[in-house]
Amino acid sequence: MRATIMDGRALAAKVQAEVAGDVAGLGDVGLATVLVGDDPASHIYIRRKHEAAQGVGIRSDDRRLPADISQEELIAIVEELNDDDSIDGILVQSPLPKHLDEAKTIEALDPAKDVDGFHPTNAGLLYLGRPALVPATPLGVMRLLDEYRVQIAGARAVVIGRSNIVGKPMAHLLLKANATVSIAHSQTVDLGRLTTDADIVVAAVGVAHLVAPDMIKAGATVVDVGMNRTDAGLVGDVDPGAAERAGLITPVPGGVGPMTIAMLLANTVKAARARRVANPAG
């Protein structure tokens, strides 16, 4: 059996076309990004986010701050964006330089503009089963599962990885969709015993090719969130041989990656809509 490939590029294009229609209907939507310092990967991500925003008609405000900015100065900029009515979404690119406190910075965001879904209010609402703004990567995985009509209710799902950005919100979204969810991590003993029983495996742990073909149940859905830079190039957390056993599988690249930016744009529209409902005169 050879798995059907879940095409994240095609679905991201479809989501972006939907978002462009929504933006046209809303009139003006603004996204601000805050990038501190000169991490090369972050510069690439921010550039892609702005290109994508412009592609769907979202006005974007690109704040570049020096690596030695103080915590107080950074929070003052976040607060200025919170108070700016022309800005619907704010994103502080991670990682921040070591001397800055990421949690404190995210807590300074207005939760209604937190298009990354990282603020404790948004994380808490997801935990309570009342998702508001949800992190873009797990949201993109759910959209992929929906597009390919994967049965989630009653399915056994294993999420490998427990990060706040992917693993934890992913597990909560699957739980809300009525899967039976296990969360595996670096201390999990005998990972294969869990995954061989799973109908859905989401690998988001950052270990190249950790998930071997014999760890996958025949016909299972396998979603690879991993992006590991190796001598052989960019590879996922799942061994490509798993495609011989899975029913559906995402490629790396071209699977979850393109969905992340598309869902960030969808979150920006969601925030813009909610803000207009909350404040129709604004």
Ligand code: GUN
């Ligand atoms: N760094 C890596 N991924 C992300 C993300 O999704 N959002 C932000 N803000 N920073 C990141």
